[in-house]
Amino acid sequence: MSKTSFPITVKRGNVRVKIYRGRTRGCWSYTVAYYDAGGRRRTVFAELDKARQEAELVATKIAQGELDVLELRSDDRLAYTRATQLLQPAGTPLEVAVMQFVEATKHLEGASLVEAAKFYHKHHRQVIRKKTVAEVVAEVLAARESEGCSPRHVAGLRTHLERFAAAFPTPIGMVLAPEIQSYLRELRTAPDKRHRRSKNGFVSRPQSAKSKNNVRKSIQNLFRFARSRGYLPKGPTEADEVSAFKTPVAEIGIFTPAEMTRLLEHGADLVPFLAIGAFAGLRHAEILRLDWREVDLEGGHIEVKAKKAKTGTRRLVPVTDNLKAWLRPYHDGEGRVIKLQQVDWRLPDLARAAKVTWKHNALRHSFISYRVAAIQNVAQVALEAGNSPKIIFSNYRELVKSGAAAEWFGIRPETTAVKAVRPRRTRRIIELQSASLAA
DSSP: OOOOOSSEEEEETTEEEEEEEEEETTEEEEEEEEEETTEEEEEEESSHHHHHHHHHHHHHHHHHTOGGGGGSOHHHHHHHHHHHHHHTTTTOOHHHHHHHHHHHHHHHTTOOHHHHHHHHHHHSGGGGSOOBHHHHHHHHHHHHHHTTOOHHHHHHHHHHHHHHHHHOOSBGGGOOHHHHHHHHHTOBOOOOTTSOEETTEEOOOBOOHHHHHHHHHHHHHHHHHHHHTTSSOSSOOTGGGSOOOOOOOOOOOOOOHHHHHHHHHTOGGGHHHHHHHHHTOOOHHHHHHOBGGGEETTTTEEEEOGGGSTTSOOEEEEOOHHHHHHHGGGOOSSSBSOOOSOHHHHHHHHHHHHTOOOOTTHHHHHHHHHHHHHHOOHHHHHHHHTSOHHHIIIIIOOOOOHHHHHHHTTOOGGGSOOOOOOOSOHHHHHHHHHHHHHO
């Protein structure tokens, strides 16, 4: 062991604190000596380690200007030293720890902080297991598929959530509401052929408020799923704190009977889609999911199954006489009614060919407006359309006269010069069409 030479000097910047060795009653003693604003200070210790610890503390505090600490008595100074040593592994300053302790005791009503911590640990034990956003996304998609959710629903979730997971490659418990809000605010569409092209490729555009709200809903479902699996604590999630985007009030219009006639004339293989939307009021997505086995022309109704309906509720929609005439030549008995891909891309082209301004959701809106005028029963139309009467009045109903309604539901193929190539199996269709016209 190397011999220690005295006095020992402890340095902190320009500060010097010395340790002297001497004898007191025949035993070695160690004196810590230094100067502060009050003059020369000396403290005696029986052990060198304690003297060295005191010297280091004093030198540090003098260098930091915390002279008031140096006025503590010996016992207080030791308590301060022990407190700072205990807090060192946590990396928490003493004043912060004291502040948190005082704040916590205000809510404990006499219980100890240790008891509160044990209670929290007992009831939030599942949160200890961390899961990344990507892992939770994979779990929620697998769960939705096993629950029998529609492929369209799962595909929408996948599009929203996998992009979100790529933006947040962290544990889901670390994603905060302001970060989600910022992510949604900056959302842009994925560039593809529908968008304007520059020399660097296709250009994306900012997503609409409605699209952002749809993504927000998917993210909220993700966080609630994580909470149900124990990856987040009970109570509102960070995603629940994200505010919705204000959507502008869209002007909803309807087609006139003359416009609908021109659309059908140029409809080609889109005729079943147009006719079911205009004369039965099914939603765009509901028509795309429809099977010919669910279209009963003899019984006079279309069955919208619960798993194919937006509201998740089964309903029967009456087939009007003119709709029956439009569908009969196309009815295949089974198989999807609409076999075309990307119908929504073709509608604007159809409208241009027919010299009609395409209006968003106008087929369904037109049906509801003309149907209300025809039968004067909002409650019945609400059941047929799969909406509440309140929604019918606020979102869809456009005031039309009963004469216009009669003209709308009087649009028939025999009075319309359809400029279209009929579907395959021409012979059978011509026979059915001839029979229909003869009837």
